[in-house]
Amino acid sequence: xxxxxxxxxxxxxxxxxxxxxxxxxxxxxxxxQKWAILSLSSIPLVMTLxxxxxxxxxxxxxxxxxxxxxxxxxVITVYSIVAIFLIPVAGxxxxxxxxxxxxxxxxxxxxxxxxxxxxxxxxxxxxxxxILVGRAxxxxxxxxxxxxxxxxxxxxxxxEDDVSSCLGLIETSNTFGxxxxxxxGAVLAxxxxxxxxxxxxxxxTISVIMVMLLVKCPEPSKPVPFKQFFTNVxxxxxxxxxxxxxxxxxxxxxxLVLFGILFYLSEIFETKYGIKDVKKGLFLALPLGALxxxxxxxxxxxxxxxxxxxxxxxxxxxxxxxxxxxLWLSIKLWFMLSMFLIAGVGIGLGLPCLDAxxxxxxxxxxxxxxxxxxxxxxxxxxxxxxxxIALLMKMATYWIFITLSGLSIIAAFxxxxxxxxxxxxxx
Numbered sequence: 345x346x347x348x349x350x351x352x353x354x355x356x357x358x359x360x361x362x363x364x365x366x367x368x369x370x371x372x373x374x375x376x377q378k379w380a381i382l383s384l385s386s387i388p389l390v391m392t393l394x395x396x397x398x399x400x401x402x403x404x405x406x407x408x409x410x411x412x413x414x415x416x417x418x419v420i421t422v423y424s425i426v427a428i429f430l431i432p433v434a435g436x437x438x439x440x441x442x443x444x445x446x447x448x449x450x451x452x453x454x455x456x457x458x459x460x461x462x463x464x465x466x467x468x469x470x471x472x473x474x475i476l477v478g479r480a481x482x483x484x485x486x487x488x489x490x491x492x493x494x495x496x497x498x499x500x501x502x503x504e505d506d507v508s509s510c511l512g513l514i515e516t517s518n519t520f521g522x523x524x525x526x527x528x529g530a531v532l533a534x535x536x537x538x539x540x541x542x543x544x545x546x547x548x549t550i551s552v553i554m555v556m557l558l559v560k561c562p563e564p565s566k567p568v569p570f571k572q573f574f575t576n577v578x579x580x581x582x583x584x585x586x587x588x589x590x591x592x593x594x595x596x597x598x599x600l601v602l603f604g605i606l607f608y609l610s611e612i613f614e615t616k617y618g619i620k621d622v623k624k625g626l627f628l629a630l631p632l633g634a635l636x637x638x639x640x641x642x643x644x645x646x647x648x649x650x651x652x653x654x655x656x657x658x659x660x661x662x663x664x665x666x667x668x669x670x671l672w673l674s675i676k677l678w679f680m681l682s683m684f685l686i687a688g689v690g691i692g693l694g695l696p697c698l699d700a701x702x703x704x705x706x707x708x709x710x711x712x713x714x715x716x717x718x719x720x721x722x723x724x725x726x727x728x729x730x731x732x733i734a735l736l737m738k739m740a741t742y743w744i745f746i747t748l749s750g751l752s753i754i755a756a757f758x759x760x761x762x763x764x765x766x767x768x769x770x771x
Contacts, residue, residue: 512643
């Protein structure tokens with residue numbers, strides 16, 4: 345019998361051998377694409393720097409331009425509002441004309457927006473409104489850059505392990521940008537307060553060169569007529585709507601909580617604790633560093649395990665909610681930083697899982713559009729966080745913690761009931 349098995353291996357043995365070969369092939373594919381992955385990772389890094397670098401600068405901007413804290417929050421918000429509406433358009437175009445043809449012009453537009461804002465801050469007496477125009481233009485560029493990276497990764501790799509691992513690296517790059525942003529923003533603003541605006545076009549130029557030279561996209565499929573495309577997207581939402589809407593909602597809430605925390609910390613460090621400049625950047629980097637590390641680890645461990653993805657999302661959000669709620673007890677500096685560090689870990693666990701569920705669960709033809717809607721929801725959270733916190737800061741402080749933790753608990757509940765990895769619609 346053993347002799348027969350050696351000559352005619354069982355189907356299970358063949359499958360195991362095939363699986364092993366597939367894993368070897370997968371590793372080789374990732375290795376070959378490492379420079380492309382690095383180039384793609386630069387895009388969310390650059391876009392994050394373009395937005396989050398300004399957070400430690402906001403109090404200085406408020407004084408230099410003689411504007412209110414709500415007006416300074418709009419410097420962050422206008423960028424996101426513009427992106428929210430244009431991301432689905434960029435996603436649709438990327439599905440039809442190709443990812444790079446959308447990404448590269450978008451990076452150039454974003455860089456021009458940074459130049460306009462920097463020039464206004466440098467040369468004009470009443471610069472606020474032109475700064476907002478430049479920020480809006482940056483939002484136009486952001487709409488066609490970072491959100492298109494998710495579907496492009498899905499196009500480049502057929503194996504779900506590869507996709508999850510690469511998306512983990514992309515999300516880590518995004519969060520590393522958030523870690524680096526407050527430090528770099530504070531250092532640059534230490535020389536001239538508007539220097540972060542001028543640094544952004546430099547970063548965009550580097551990213552454009554890397555993408556042009558190192559990223560080779562699969563050719564887009566033959567364009568589907570708009571009517572048929574709309575029908576396909578509608579069908580996707582009909583079949584998979586429950587968990588898609590859940591992921592959209594959760595992604596938006598996590599970004600709202602994160603940027604709400606960053607805005608609150610930036611204000612409280614300066615007004616209550618007298619922490620400014622580079623020191624403030626380093627303090628802001630602590631919870632963001634925890635977020636970055638947990639995103640990287642989550643991206644490595646989830647692979648194709650959708651059950652694990654669900655429970656990492658749920659557990660991470662609950663951890664964030666409870667740590668924020670604990671601040672009702674005390675906002676002493678190190679206790680506050682410790683609680684926000686735990687919140688960063690929780691948010692970091694959830695983000696790569698959401699990315700992987702979206703990318704792996706949608707057909708290539710609609711992937712750009714669906715993932716772009718998801719990115720829009722995340723931008724809504726980014727846009728809403730700072731002004732909501734600015735308004736709540738006029739009330740009792742505990743309302744900030746109740747609001748952020750309450751929204752997190754709602755998001756965790758949505759993840760628990762709506763994300764069902766065993767359901768047919770999620771396979």
